[in-house]
Structures are given as structure tokens and as C-alpha cells.
Amino acid sequence: MEKRVFNFNPGPATLPLPVLEHAQAELLNYQNTGMSVMEMSHRSKDFEEIVFNTEALFKEISGVGDDYRILFLQGGASQQFALIPLNFLSPGKRGAYAITGNFAKKAYEEAQKIGETHVAVNTADNKYTKIPRQEELDIPADAAYLHITTNNTVYGTQWHYIPETNGVPLVADMSSDILSRPLDYKKFALFYAGAQKNLGPAGVVVVGISKKMLEKVPDTLPAIFNYNTLAKKNSLYNTPPTFGIYMLQLVLQWLKAQGGLEAMAKHNQEKAALIYEVIDRYDFYKGYAEKKSRSLMNVTFRLPAEELEQKFVQEAAEIGLVGLKGYRTVGGIRASIYNAMSRKGCETLASFMEDFAKKHS
Ligand SMILES: *Cc1c(COP(=O)(O)O)cnc(C)c1O
Numbered sequence: 001m002e003k004r005v006f007n008f009n010p011g012p013a014t015l016p017l018p019v020l021e022h023a024q025a026e027l028l029n030y031q032n033t034g035m036s037v038m039e040m041s042h043r044s045k046d047f048e049e050i051v052f053n054t055e056a057l058f059k060e061i062s063g064v065g066d067d068y069r070i071l072f073l074q075g076g077a078s079q080q081f082a083l084i085p086l087n088f089l090s091p092g093k094r095g096a097y098a099i100t101g102n103f104a105k106k107a108y109e110e111a112q113k114i115g116e117t118h119v120a121v122n123t124a125d126n127k128y129t130k131i132p133r134q135e136e137l138d139i140p141a142d143a144a145y146l147h148i149t150t151n152n153t154v155y156g157t158q159w160h161y162i163p164e165t166n167g168v169p170l171v172a173d174m175s176s177d178i179l180s181r182p183l184d185y186k187k188f189a190l191f192y193a194g195a196q197k198n199l200g201p202a203g204v205v206v207v208g209i210s211k212k213m214l215e216k217v218p219d220t221l222p223a224i225f226n227y228n229t230l231a232k233k234n235s236l237y238n239t240p241p242t243f244g245i246y247m248l249q250l251v252l253q254w255l256k257a258q259g260g261l262e263a264m265a266k267h268n269q270e271k272a273a274l275i276y277e278v279i280d281r282y283d284f285y286k287g288y289a290e291k292k293s294r295s296l297m298n299v300t301f302r303l304p305a306e307e308l309e310q311k312f313v314q315e316a317a318e319i320g321l322v323g324l325k326g327y328r329t330v331g332g333i334r335a336s337i338y339n340a341m342s343r344k345g346c347e348t349l350a351s352f353m354e355d356f357a358k359k360h361s
Pocket residue numbers: 011075076077078079103149151152153173174175176194195197
């Protein structure tokens with residue numbers, strides 16, 4: 001492959017080209033330190049500055065301000081499935097879960113091993129094709145938290161409202177749509193995201209946590225699992241994923257230069273509309289998610305036959321549209337179009353879809 005492809009992989013996913021070029025330019029010698037960020041002590045002033053800047057930039061873009069701490073940890077979003085109940089499900093407390101997809105279900109199953117849980121809603125009967133309405137949520141008033149997954153990466157559904165919890169702390173896995181749209185992040189007591197979809201390379205997970213929530217963490221937890229310790233040490237309790245954090249900083253700088261969350265939302269809406277429009281215009285395609293619950297990040301759809309889906313994936317790859325195969329439990333096609341996917345990529349895919357439908361219907 002001589003040139004870069006349009007990469008629709010669900011994660012690790014495409015990164016903004018200017019970010020990669022920036023990293024390339026200072027890969028060997030970071031700002032006259034004579035070394036790469038990868039070779040730098042995490043206790044050095046230069047690296048501490050990267051961590052502080054990245055936290056400040058994240059707070060600025062998300063709008064959470066100083067009532068929150070932003071942590072950069074390892075273990076992926078999956079480790080957070082366990083850390084959240086470990087930190088907040090003290091005996092007698094229960095965690096409520098909205099089970100709206102496979103990662104949401106995993107989060108719930110991990111919590112079950114650690115403490116008491118409660119199912120606020122489960123959309124498995126609808127094959128996870130839709131996001132529940134507020135009235136469908138059963139949130140016990142004494143719950144330690146309600147856990148939701150703001151974007152269901154596998155099924156292609158997305159919450160388009162923030163549920164009202166009447167004082168129960170709201171916790172969210174935002175791995176596949178963090179910083180993709182303006183959102184009142186302060187409504188979430190804790191939010192987290194594996195970086196490899198919308199924020200950077202794999203290996204870093206971002207956790208935003210309110211200071212009020214931090215106060216609830218018991219001292220009895222091992223330090224490495226304790227949000228309070230990790231926050232007090234500014235994510236430098238142990239060696240953090242240094243290069244990943246540096247890349248995350250570059251992505252945040254890029255995002256800000258694009259115009260922040262407002263601009264990102266407009267860009268993402270327009271991109272998704274290009275593809276959904278073709279799905280809706282041709283009977284040949286069948287969108288997986290219910291229309292009102294459609295994700296702007298992962299567009300999922302089926303073709304009339306599996307052989308056609310295979311052919312679709314193969315022919316798309318031949319013209320440089322890669323990573324379109326759907327998740328094994330859903331089948332079909334999934335186009336992951338996170339912040340860094342260009343409009344041109346979505347236009348090229350939409351036009352390929354039109355040609356393909358005309359040729360095969
Ligand atoms: C990808 C993904 C995960 C898993 O992330 P890891 O970093 O691999 O642990 C969890 N939740 C959601 C919503 C995801 O999209």
C-alpha cells in the first residue's frame with residue numbers, strides 16, 4: 001500500500017494525520033531534550049509538563065473544570081469495569097447497570113463478581129438495537145451509581161440524552177464517543193474511555209472523576225486500584241503509559257484547533273448522515289439500529305446476503321476502504337467513523353455503497 005487508506009476499524013482506529021506527522025517530526029528528539037518521549041523518565045520535568053498539560057486541556061475541552069480530576073491509566077476500559085465496583089460498592093451498596101450492548105454487559109458481569117448489582121434496564125431482548133427511554137430505567141434511590149455506556153460500539157447505538165438519576169451518581173463508559181459532541185460532562189460523577197477509539201493509541205485509558213466521588217473511595221484498597229491515590233499522584237503513582245499520554249495531548253490540541261466539541265459534533269453529524277442517507281435510500285441496505293438510537297460513531301448495517309457482505313468488504317478494501325467487517329455477533333458491516341475519520345472517507349464510502357447497491361439489487 002503506497003498511500004494511507006480510509007481506515008474504518010473500530011479500535012485501535014484512525015488518528016488525525018497532522019498528529020502522526022507531529023509525533024514523527026519530534027520522535028527522535030523531543031523539544032531539544034535530545035531524546036524521544038518514549039525514552040524519558042516519567043519523573044522528569046518535561047514529562048510532568050505533558051501530564052499536567054494533557055489534564056488541563058482535557059478539562060478545558062470537556063468543560064468539567066476544577067471540580068474534576070482527569071487520570072491517565074493502563075488496563076483499558078475493561079479494567080475500569082472492575083475498578084468502579086471495587087472503589088464504590090462497599091458492603092450494602094449496589095451498582096445499577098443499563099445493559100445496552102456487549103461492553104455494557106461485561107461491565108455488569110465484572111461488578112457482579114465484586115458487589116451487589118441491579119439491572120436498571122436490559123435491551124438484550126431487542127438484540128441491543130435501541131437505547132432505552134428514561135421511563136424504562138429502574139434506578140433504585142439508594143444505588144451507589146448508575147452505569148451506562150454512552151455509545152455501543154458493536155451494535156451502533158448511542159445515547160442521545162443524559163438520563164436523570166435523581167441524585168444517584170452517574171457513571172459512564174464513553175470509550176467510543178468521548179469528546180465527539182458537546183455534552184454536560186459535569187452530570188457524570190465518573191466517565192472513562194479507552195483512548196484507542198477517539199483519543200489516541202491503545203494503552204491509555206482516560207478517567208474523569210469528580211472530587212466528590214473521590215472522597216468516597218475506601219483507604220483499604222490496594223494503591224494501584226485506588227482512584228484517590230492515582231489522583232493524588234497525578235497519574236504518576238507508577239510508570240504511566242508515557243508515549244500514549246503524549247499522543248493524547250497531541251490529539252486534544254488537534255481537536256481544539258478544529259474548533260472543539262461544537263465543530264466536532266457538526267463534522268460527525270455530517271459524516272454519519274452521508275452514510276445513513278444511502279442506507280435509507282436503498283432497500284438493499286438494512287440499518288441494524290433503530291433510527292432514533294443510531295450512533296454517529298459506528299454505523300452498522302446488513303446486506304441481503306452474507307456472500308454479498310463478504311464481497312462488499314473485499315471490494316471496498318480494494319479501493320482503500322478498510323476495516324468494515326461487522327463484529328462477529330452482529331455480522332454485516334460496521335463503519336467506525338470517529339472524530340479523526342475525514343469527511344472525504346465517508347463520501348468515498350457512501351459513493352461506493354451506491355455503486356454496490358445498483359450493481360447487486
Ligand atoms: C472498546 C471498548 C471497550 C474495551 O476497551 P479496552 O480498552 O479494550 O478494554 C469497552 N467499552 C467500550 C464501549 C468500547 O468501545
